Amino acid sequence: MQATRPSFDERAKDWDEDPKKIWxxxxxxxxxxxxxxxxxxxxxxxxxxxxxxxxxAMKDAYAKITxxxxxxxxxxxxxxxxxxxxxxxxxxxxxxxxxxxxxxxRYGIAYSVVTLHHIPDTDGALHRLHDLLQPGGTLCIAxxxxxxxxxHGPEEIVHHGFDRQILKGQVEAAGFVDVxxxxxxxxxxxxxxxxxxxxxxxxxxxxxxxx
Ligand SMILES: C[S@@+](CC[C@H](N)C(=O)[O-])C[C@H]1O[C@@H](n2cnc3c(N)ncnc32)[C@H](O)[C@@H]1O
Numbered sequence: 001m002q003a004t005r006p007s008f009d010e011r012a013k014d015w016d017e018d019p020k021k022i023w024x025x026x027x028x029x030x031x032x033x034x035x036x037x038x039x040x041x042x043x044x045x046x047x048x049x050x051x052x053x054x055x056x057a058m059k060d061a062y063a064k065i066t067x068x069x070x071x072x073x074x075x076x077x078x079x080x081x082x083x084x085x086x087x088x089x090x091x092x093x094x095x096x097x098x099x100x101x102x103x104x105x106r107y108g109i110a111y112s113v114v115t116l117h118h119i120p121d122t123d124g125a126l127h128r129l130h131d132l133l134q135p136g137g138t139l140c141i142a143x144x145x146x147x148x149x150x151x152h153g154p155e156e157i158v159h160h161g162f163d164r165q166i167l168k169g170q171v172e173a174a175g176f177v178d179v180x181x182x183x184x185x186x187x188x189x190x191x192x193x194x195x196x197x198x199x200x201x202x203x204x205x206x207x208x209x210x211x
Contacts, residue, residue: 005156008050009073015051016077022053024185024200028113028142029057031184031202036138038062042108045132047097047125048115052078052090059087066103068095098124107132111140114200117159122167126174133207139176142184145199150191164201176205 015021038044038061046055049067051074059065067090069075078092093103098121110129119125129139144151144161152158168179186197 005152007073008069008071012051012071012073012077015074016053020187024187025053025113026057027185028054028200028202031142031182032109032111032140033058033061035180035182035202035204036109036140038109043105045107045110047095047110047112047129048118049078049092049112050074050115052081052092054111054113055090056081056085059085059090062109063089065090066093066105066107067091068093068097070094070096097128102128102132106134107137108134109138109140111142113142114144116141116143117161120157120159122159122162123170123174126171126176130175130207135207136209137207139171139203139205139207141203142200143203144187145183145201147198150196151187151189151198161198162201164203167203171203171205175207177208179203179205 041063044062044065046065046067049055049069052067055065055067067078072094075092075094082090082092098119110132116122116125133139146163147161149160164181171179181201181203183199184202185200187200188195188197
């Protein structure tokens with residue numbers, strides 16, 4: 001029988017020791033900043049932030065960054081990093097994107113990397129992200145293209161990546177316009193002794209100025 005994967009709480013303390021996680025966050029940050037030029041007053045919202053690798057890679061780009069996650073272990077590591085960096089414009093918040101009350105603030109950009117596939121209710125998450133954005137704001141989601149389930153293995157209940165056309169329809173149904181995809185990186189894993197590439201897309205979508 002296959003061992004159950006440790007929880008995100010358990011994995012939090014070693015999360016930043018993995019150079020591949022730092023690399024994928026840096027490439028995602030570069031792609032987001034290229035796709036959506038921030039202005040000095042842009043405020044940002046990250047969901048499923050983990051230890052904050054993605055937001056830290058863009059920390060000087062935004063006026064204010066709210067980082068959210070459901071894992072207290074991840075949030076503990078993140079709070080220590082924010083404090084050590086003296087990054088008073090960054091704040092950590094425990095928030096389940098699909099079930100918790102949303103903050104009252106509205107943001108210029110919302111983003112994440114490899115988190116959406118961990119959230120069962122994709123449509124609910126997309127509608128709430130639409131609510132969280134200011135008119136004209138941008139959603140940026142980096143995640144796995146559709147895969148056969150080998151990325152996590154059978155013991156973890158997650159979406160097996162996303163079909164771009166189906167996700168586009170869901171994003172438009174949540175109220176977004178101008179939905180675009182590009183491939184930004186490949187995560188390689190050893191599966192049955194062989195290197196296997198898993199492409200990762202960046203999807204950008206706009207909340208209409210009048211919606
Ligand atoms: C694969 S990790 C990615 C973390 C981070 N984005 C990174 O790349 O280092 C997925 C994260 O999503 C969080 N998560 C899962 N479901 C969530 C939800 N419903 N709302 C907010 N965060 C969630 C988990 O706790 C975990 O930290």
